[in-house]
Amino acid sequence: MNHKQNDIRKEDQKEAEIISNFTRETCQCSVFYGSKPCSTIVGVDNLLENRTQCQELSSREKELVVKSQLCTQRKNSTFTSENKKSKKLRTRPSQKYFFHGQQICKKTFCFAFAISQSTLKRMSKSYDMYGLSVNEHGNCKTTPAHALSFDDTTRIKKFIEEYANKNALPLPGRLPNCPKQTVLLLPCDKNVTDIYDLYMKSAKEANYRVVSLKTFRNKWNSLCPHIAVATPATDLCVKCQKFMGKLKTNAHLSDEERHNVLSDYTCHVQKANRQRQLFKDQVLCSKAVCSTTDVTEGLEK
Structure with missing residues (x-):
């Protein structure tokens, strides 16, 4: 309750x-x-x-x-209109x-x-x-004093683009909100908050105006929608992106060409799965060796 x-x-x-x-x-x-x-x-x-x-x-x-x-x-009106009384000047x-x-x-x-x-x-x-017209507020249609200036917005955009040029990889294909721009995919080791911390550090060192995380995120989405951070555990390698791009964008492929692309893509995925399984086996083997070593050292002591 x-x-x-x-x-x-x-x-x-x-x-x-x-x-x-x-x-x-x-x-x-x-x-x-x-x-x-x-x-x-x-x-x-x-x-x-x-x-x-x-x-x-x-x-x-x-x-x-x-x-x-x-x-x-x-x-x-200017005068009152009472019937039984003389007219007087209206005060209110x-x-x-x-x-x-x-x-x-x-x-x-x-x-x-x-x-x-x-x-x-x-x-x-x-x-x-x-009269019946709505009285507008005094600050209506005026820029607030705390609004970001053009230079502040330009610095944020420039920082994001420079960071993407150093760390991002071009993604084959496109995003729905930016069909005419090359998509830059940032690695998933850093999220937007981590990149915002880097911006804040550089802004303080250069004595520029600092902004909140919400403002930084909004400016990123509006000014640089083609730059995105890869989702953890879902980012694909370059070959996978190329295969997916061919299958999605090249609708004019013949059945034979599409079959060849699918065959090559399947071989690539199988090879990646074998490598992943080999890595998992090595991890398990290393854990077993470490646990056996710890037990042996414990018995010797």
Whole structure:
């Protein structure tokens, strides 16, 4: 039971508490319908359905929805328009809130559209200043101060390419994301993290800007997709890659030529298996000799 509770996100727990509190306590207003709160008049189920739909919208879409609701019952004229009183200069806008044709309080309106009262105040002010257009953030369409410069990106790309030129082997064939480039396959003795450590060491020595492993990996995938690290225990020798390349890319081969390629490839694999088996036998023999030597030395002592 405790394990299931730990799997629930904090956001979901907070949302469940908000819904539970509002369903139990309601809005507790008595302005419009006497002793009945307005949330019970419009129905809690309708409010929950509208709240769920608003939470599925983006922030820009939700702001447009809320502003469209505000503009129908918002009074922002120069003078007030009371019938029984003389007109006066309006000091602040007058706002009424409706839901499914029923007038509701501000608390119920905020619950129905999944916003806080401070967010509602900000949207109302934005509507008075800019209308229905969404107010963009001040940093929108500007480059963040922590973004990598062109020189930093060029250094990362140059380091990866120089490392590949020294250590990688060209792979016959191609990768799906880089069909027009020669694939360079790095040996599997070092992974991306090890290569990142080498970059960090050289960057610190040259007093260049350091980057995180995630940024280094993302730049590698975007700038050098043709350079890949061989997967351990699955990297093939050059001959195997040539045979596989012939079988995959040369679809115009005749049946006889394809049979010859398959025959040569089978002989190559069998030879490699014999060499591998010989190596395994030598390892077992060495282990047996070592164990016998240890036993003999133990008896002599």
